Amino acid sequence: VIVNPNQPDCGFPSKHLAGVGVVFYVLLALRAELRRRGVFDAQSQPKLDNLLDLVALGTVADVVKLDANNRILVAQGIKRMRAGRMHAGVAALFRVAGREARNASPFDLGFAVGPRLNAAGRLEDMALGIECLTTDDEGRAWAIAQQLNEINLKRREIEADMQDTALLHLDDFQPAASSTIAVFDEGWHQGVIGIVASRLKEKFYRPTITFAPGGVGLIKGSGRSIPGFHMRDALDLVSKRVPGLIDKFGGHAMAAGLTIKAEHFDTFCEAFEAVGRAWLSEAQLERVVETDGPLEDEFYSTQFIELCDGQVWGQGFAPPVFCDEFRVMSQRILKDKHLKLLLEKNGRRYDAIWFGHTDGLGERARVAFRLDANEYNGVTKVQLLVEHAEPA
Structure with a gap:
């Protein structure tokens, strides 16, 4: 059955x-x-x-x-x-x-x-x-x-090293000239390539496949996609257009895996990019941050955060993201990789953090953010978790 x-x-x-x-x-x-x-x-x-x-x-x-x-x-x-x-x-x-x-x-x-x-x-x-x-x-x-x-x-150490290597491989990568990304490195670990593909996809907003050695003469790839590009169907089309290129593949719209011969890597990159060009428009390769708009002042509260936290958010049911304009009162870099901000709106000040970003903002910024309750020394304060920010 x-x-x-x-x-x-x-x-x-x-x-x-x-x-x-x-x-x-x-x-x-x-x-x-x-x-x-x-x-x-x-x-x-x-x-x-x-x-x-x-x-x-x-x-x-x-x-x-x-x-x-x-x-x-x-x-x-x-x-x-x-x-x-x-x-x-x-x-x-x-x-x-x-x-x-x-x-x-x-x-x-x-x-x-x-x-x-x-x-x-x-x-x-x-x-x-x-x-x-x-x-x-x-x-x-x-x-x-x-x-x-x-x-x-x-795993995190291996992943960080692989990510650094991947960015070196993509040093001269021109997003404007490519619809997809495919990267291979001899030293990569099969078990972590999917996570690295995911990180690269987030950074460049392109369907991404990362490859690692997969046995004698073979390499194994793990792919992550963006909305509008069905990863498994794309691999299916590549295998039909170039018979014998892919040894095996499987997956779904947003993630897939495959095995090819190492010598076929360049041919695969070209065939995969051709599908990307045919299927994806310029508009689809632009990351869109969807928000619920501005939040009224009285809802910047721990009680409102508690109400939101009581719900089940996740894949296909995203937590609310708000968007507004703020004055940037101060900004500094934490641990070499995060931007810590003090933002002001209508005379009220809010701590904010933008994880994984170090580029500073100007005096005024449009910020898309989620609300978070930050507990420190027994005191709980409202903190903004920045999803995206740009000069206003």
């Missing part, structure tokens, strides 16, 4: 379930069937709601669209985490990441818990991550979480 909500004629309304969601519904159906056969009654049946923390984690970490159904699954899982009712491994991963499970959010699952689990599969053996989630022994869970944290630190 194949259970897949995307099969033709499947009446299940939610088509964006992650694998973990599909399995959860299979278990619900199995339990109902066993109940019907008299194996147990409603009182003695297995409790499945205690799996919801894993369902939420898998749904967020798999970056599937948070449609109404997935938001319910994630909300229920997060509710359990905040109440302290979660698997020992999930609790240990929160602790090792320095995050508070009582304030759990989809952001924590996607950027703190998920990457630590995934690092095992990228660099070593995924069995470690699986044991972390399935053990009931808190001591064992904590020991594995610390191991996973170490592997993740190693």
Whole structure:
């Protein structure tokens, strides 16, 4: 039996379930069937709601669209985490990441818990991550979480080095003259190329594929895309136009993987770029920051932030981003890579930070931002997390 909500004629309304969601519904159906056969009654049946923390984690970490159904699954899982009712491994991963499970959010699952689990599969053996989630022994869970944290630190170091190398490869890259990016380096690690592709895609806003050595005479690529460019379909077209060029490929609209012979790299770059030119207009290669417009002064408050944080935001259901004009009172660079700002509007001043950016702003700036509650020395203040800024 194949259970897949995307099969033709499947009446299940939610088509964006992650694998973990599909399995959860299979278990619900199995339990109902066993109940019907008299194996147990409603009182003695297995409790499945205690799996919801894993369902939420898998749904967020798999970056599937948070449609109404997935938001319910994630909300229920997060509710359990905040109440302290979660698997020992999930609790240990929160602790090792320095995050508070009582304030759990989809952001924590996607950027703190998920990457630590995934690092095992990228660099070593995924069995470690699986044991972390399935053990009931808190001591064992904590020991594995610390191991996973170490592997993740190693993954971040490898990623930073690879990113620096990638930028050297792209030193003379002219975005205006190219619709796509494809980069290969002999020294790269297969397990991390997808993350590097993702970072380059963010920086240059082009469909990007990064390649690493993949066995004798082969290289493996991992691609990340932008809206309007279906990565898997693009690879399919390349393989049809140049038969034999791609050994194997697979994926979906926003991410895909492939294997080619090392000697075919240049040919692949040309064929991939040709598809990019045919499919993407200049307008599609311009990054668009969608915002909810300006925010009235009284909503720059921790209470409003709490209200927003109570919702489940994520893929396909983005958190609100506001946009307004501010006077730039001061700006300095933090840790060589982040811009710390003091902004002023209508006589009120706000701390702001623009992660990963060091270019200064002029006296006045148009800023797209999210609201964040920053706790320091027991005092909670409103902080603006800058998504984009430009001179006003």
